Amino acid sequence: MGIRLGTIALMAILMTGISFSGHTQVNGDSLLANERTIDRPLNVHQGQLRMTMEYDLMVNSTQFDDRGNSLDLSEQGLTNIGHALLLEVNYGFFEFLQASVRLRHLQEGQRERSTTIIAPPGDPINITQVTERAGWSDLDLSLGFKVPFYTQQYDFVFTLGHSLPTSAHEPGEPGHTIENQAGFQTITYRFRERTGSGVRSWLLGLQGKIRGDRLAFSANANYRVYAGEGTSIAWSGRLNQGDITYTHRPYAFQLGEEMGLQLVVEYQVFSFFTLFSGYASERVSEGWSGVTGRRVLVPSQQLSTVHLGAEVLATPRLWINQQVSIPLSGQNRLVPLTFSTRILYNLFPFQ
Amino acid sequence: MACLRLYILLIGLIAFSSLSAQVQEELTPLALKQTTIITEPATLKKGFLRLGAAFSFSAIDKFFDDNAEKRFLPxxxxxxxxxxxxxxxxxLSDRLxxxxxxxxxxxxxxxxxxxxxxxxxxxxxxxxxxSGSGLGDMEFGFSYQLVPENFARRAVLFSSFLTLPTGRKDPTDIVDETNYTLPIGNGEVIWEFELLWRRVNYPYFYSFAVSYDFKFGGNKVFDVGEDPLPFQSGSLLTLNGAYNFHLNDWLAVQNDMFYFSFGQDELNGQTNDEQRWSVQYVPRLSIQAKRLRINQSVGFVLLGRNVSADPTYTAIVQYIF
Incomplete structure (x- = not known):
């Protein structure tokens, strides 16, 4: 009985392999040349390597408080510009299985409102503070399983991934400058935050897409949970004989679970040009932080955006995608107006 | 026999050249109006009119300091x-x-x-x-093919542009130091000269350019409520190299590198000895849909000293009549 089952399983694998190899005999470029944006399966094809580079220009001009009220930062000169670079590589081992590697680089600086302290007989003191956030994110590795194996009008992808804390997450030593000019003493503090989380995390995702002649609808839900507590360091400064010396101490933290939902509708205007629009919602549940010396609740965050964009198939291998994301609502978050440009390059390296 | 062979070769070469020339000449006015940013002639053909609208946006967030280090504005x-x-x-003509x-x-x-x-x-x-808004400084100019575009698609262009201070140069509607309307114009005449060499080798395009802006100074208000002061901005030297190519028949990528060197500004007789220069990379995407052209670009300041480090986004729509 065991031998019969094994034989059936082996035959099934061989048949699957024949079927897959039969499919890959189609030239990769001609496969891509005849595939419009809305026809594209959620996974890459077997043997297809896709490299994606995305640049996001973010205008951080709105902040939502814990009640969801929005604060226009531009009214107070607190708006800042963020730059993000996303790199992603996908490879299709089979039509139903793709592997993905993803990294993101962020650079932004959040300024605080300047404070002027007048305390005679000394000169007035002007204090400014900027917190720089810069660095690479953690490395996301994932596998996407697609059904049905060959995409017809619909397909679904289940994603399982793991994120490795490859990037620095402990903040760098703060810096400061003290300048005396025009009867003012100006102290500028610079804090340097990193963008790595410092904790392993697991990723789960489910995507579905249904397509018609010119329209396609897709939905994407994902979930990230962190594997445990993380540790970091907190810097503090002390004024010592006219200069500031910094010391640091360790603390623990727990990051909240992250959930996301995206709904997208695509309209194929021409064979090489697609318009799309969608809604996205992100939520980060409560966590805690020991940065103050005690465990303090980090409140949950929420953000909803709508986006509108277009994709051009410049060549069968090269696609260019642009979109603008507009914040709708949120909670406990700084919210950017984001302009994204994405370049996707595809090839079949082993054909 | 050798003479005959040479004669046949010459005849062949002449025939081939005239064939190329005929191909050049056979482009109808409509086809010429649909050429892309790469295949278009060095200057507009006589009687052609191109109307363009551009939008540009930039913000002040980061800068290169005196040590050429990029820093966030504190x-x-x-x-x-x-x-x-x-x-x-x-x-005005096929060359001007x-x-x-x-x-x-x-x-x-x-x-x-x-x-x-x-x-x-x-x-x-x-x-x-x-805030402030209104008409800025208008610019008038011309481009002339010093070395007209030949069959190898090489050309040398000389251009000159005159910027007039038509924009409002001083703050207006002043209530106090935190309540007034910002000026829009620079307040000085600028005369720019540019020499550009370009070559089209389909689907590629290369160009190198050098330009110099003379700035003639003027008087304007620098501090709200104070009298106008005489000033003269430093002249500007620009070096530019471009490498552009077609992705397909209607889509082209342009890659421009710029080096800007700013001269020393003068204010009220005093020279600012601050050194200012920058290196910028400007990738552009150009879409040609018949006579309509849409360009998008982002200018990134890669290196610099005492200049803004923020990117500038530009979108241009052009139509040729």
Whole structure:
């Protein structure tokens, strides 16, 4: 009985392999040349390597408080510009299985409102503070399983991934400058935050897409949970004989679970040009932080955006995608107006 | 026999050249109007008119300091600048093209600070916004094919542009230091000369250019409520190299590298000895849909000294009549 089952399983694998190899005999470029944006399966094809580079220009001009009220930062000169670079590589081992590697680089600086302290007989003191956030994110590795194996009008992808804390997450030593000019003493503090989380995390995702002649609808839900507590360091400064010396101490933290939902509708205007629009919602549940010396609740965050964009198939291998994301609502978050440009390059390296 | 062979070769070469020439000449006016940013002639053909509208946006967030290090602006100032340009280009002859640009500029600055006076136990937050919009400094100019474009698609262009201070140069509607309308114009005449070499080797395009801006100075108000002061901005030397190529028949990528070297500014007879220069990379995407052209670009400041480090986004729509 065991031998019969094994034989059936082996035959099934061989048949699957024949079927897959039969499919890959189609030239990769001609496969891509005849595939419009809305026809594209959620996974890459077997043997297809896709490299994606995305640049996001973010205008951080709105902040939502814990009640969801929005604060226009531009009214107070607190708006800042963020730059993000996303790199992603996908490879299709089979039509139903793709592997993905993803990294993101962020650079932004959040300024605080300047404070002027007048305390005679000394000169007035002007204090400014900027917190720089810069660095690479953690490395996301994932596998996407697609059904049905060959995409017809619909397909679904289940994603399982793991994120490795490859990037620095402990903040760098703060810096400061003290300048005396025009009867003012100006102290500028610079804090340097990193963008790595410092904790392993697991990723789960489910995507579905249904397509018609010119329209396609897709939905994407994902979930990230962190594997445990993380540790970091907190810097503090002390004024010592006219200069500031910094010391640091360790603390623990727990990051909240992250959930996301995206709904997208695509309209194929021409064979090489697609318009799309969608809604996205992100939520980060409560966590805690020991940065103050005690465990303090980090409140949950929420953000909803709508986006509108277009994709051009410049060549069968090269696609260019642009979109603008507009914040709708949120909670406990700084919210950017984001302009994204994405370049996707595809090839079949082993054909 | 050798002479006969040479004669046949020469005849063949001449025939081939004339064939190429015929191909060049066979482009109808309509086809010429549908050429891309790469295949278009060095200047507009006689009688062609190109109308363009451009939008440009930039913000002040980071800068290169005196040590050429990129830093975030520490003060909580948010400033953004929007520019809308209407541009007209007209082919006076097959080698000479005229240009007029009419800019409309919008400026916005906001700032706030907290004032603490411990002795009286008071803390107040003050914030203000300044804005201004209107006609900017108009530009007039021409481009001439010094070395006309030949069959190898090489050309040398000489261009000259004159910028007139048509924009409002001084703050207006002054109530106090935190309540007035921002100026829009630079307040000085600028005369620019440019020499450009270009070569089209389909689907590629290369160009190198050098230009120099002479700035003639003027008088304008630098501090609100104070008298105007004489000033002269430093001249500007620009070096530019471009490598462009087609992705397909209607889509092209342009890659421009710029080096800007700013001369020393003068204010009220005193020279600012600050060194200013920058290196910028500007990738562009150009879409040609028949006579309509849409260009998008982002200018990244890669290196610099005492200059803004923020990117500038530009979108241009052009139509040729």
């Amino acid at each position: 003060e909580n100032v948010w400033a953004r600048s929007s520019l809308y340009i209407l541009a007209l280009q007209y082919g 093209q005229a240009l007029v640009t009419i800019p409309f500029r919008g400026e916005f600055v906001s700032q706030s600070f907290t004032l603490e006076i411990p002795s009286s136990n008071t803390m107040t937050v003050t914030s203000w916004e300044l």
